[in-house]
Amino acid sequence: MKCTVCGQDYGVAHNCAGVAAASPVSAVPAPPEGFALGHYLGEAFRIATWDDGAIQRTMNDSRAILYGVIVYAFAVSMQLAVPIVRFLLAGRFEHATIVASSVAILLIPAAALDLLRVGICHLLSKWFAQGTGKFKQLIGPLFLGSIVYVLLLIPFVGPLLGGIAWIAVFAMVFQEVHGIEPLTAFLFSAGVGLVFFLIQLYALPVRHP
DSSP states (O other): OBOTTTOOBOSSOOOOOOOOOOOOSOOOOOOOSSOOHHHHHHHHHHHHTTOHHHHHHHTTOHHHHHHHHHHHHHHHHGGGHHHHHHHHHTTOHHHHHHHHHTHHHHHHHHHHHHHHHHHHHHHHHHHHSOOOOOHHHHHHHHHHHGGGGGGGGSTTTHHHHHHHHHHHHHHHHHHHHHOOOHHHHHHHHHHHHHHHHHHHHHSSOOOOO
């Protein structure tokens, strides 16, 4: 027989410890063969809502990196959606085309900075928090979780909400992959993010005539 409280099998007598058995990772079907964008979009939304099971499923899934790149490219490119729509509504189609064609110019430095940030936090986790994860295991969940960048489209509060959501996703992925404390993961994420923000803010100071 099995105890319904602690999950332990027993014969005639049983001294229950009173601790419930650990529940399994959320029951999500395995990704289908072939094109599976819908499945990984679901995982992206689950990661964005702090589902640790989704992080565990995608951290060792090589296909998650491929679909994560697609999600990342879309989410970052959406930052240009507002100016493109404004130009189209104003009938300035040439300007809209120029802005749309600059997507690659936006994506390449954004991806380089994000990967650099991941690498720095990865090394900090290894050196100072005895992290056990691998760099590759971080990429899939983080790229999928970058879907929170679409929050930047919200007027006025979008950049603030997007920044907070990205830090939260970043910290949780490091917590799950590296097995480090939540506060440590948050401090690494927020600290490195603040440094990058200050560099971007002051590296090219605005010059007034």
